[in-house]
Amino acid sequence: MTQALPPVLGGVCPYLGVSDAGRAADFYVKALGATEVMRMPPDEKGRYMHIHLVVNGGSLMLADAFPDHGHPLETPGAFTLHLQVDDADAWWKRAVEAGAEALMPVTDMFWGDRYGQFRDPFGIRWSVGTPIQKG
Structure with missing residues (x-):
């Protein structure tokens, strides 16, 4: 290289x-x-x-995965990859339209974010969040 x-x-x-x-x-x-x-x-x-x-x-x-070299494919564990983004609704919609499974539609949450979750076709759970604009 x-x-x-x-x-x-x-x-x-x-x-x-x-x-x-x-x-x-x-x-x-x-x-x-x-x-x-x-x-x-x-x-x-x-x-x-x-x-x-x-x-x-x-x-x-x-x-x-390279099982022949000691790295088999494993089922994703209990984790979520979170993206703090400028527009959670748009990010969530784009992912679902691309083929992600909708797990939790974006909604206003008690901690102050618009937040939603989806699972990609490879089994990874993702969340997106955007602070709710006050005023």
């Missing part, structure tokens, strides 16, 4: 192992407005070891 790797952005950077990292990256571009900044070439089976996206100003890394 002769080019410098793009910098990792944000505080915590999720690295997701999914069933089809190339398709997941394409979905996140469409559903979350992600920008793809790096994709390593796939192996002979079409699997990606590394894809780097930027979503809402932070890095998101993806890889396919």
Whole structure:
């Protein structure tokens, strides 16, 4: 590799192992407005070891499962990836229209955000929130 790797952005950077990292990256571009900044070439089976996206100003890394190298596909655990965004309604709608499963429509919440949840086609639960404008 002769080019410098793009910098990792944000505080915590999720690295997701999914069933089809190339398709997941394409979905996140469409559903979350992600920008793809790096994709390593796939192996002979079409699997990606590394894809780097930027979503809402932070890095998101993806890889396919490699059970033959000790990295099997696992069911996502009890976590939610949260995006604090400028317009939760628009982000939620775009994701659902792109194929995400609606889990919780965006609504005004007691803590002061408009907030909603969806699950992407790869089993990852996401939430979006925007502070409610007062006044």
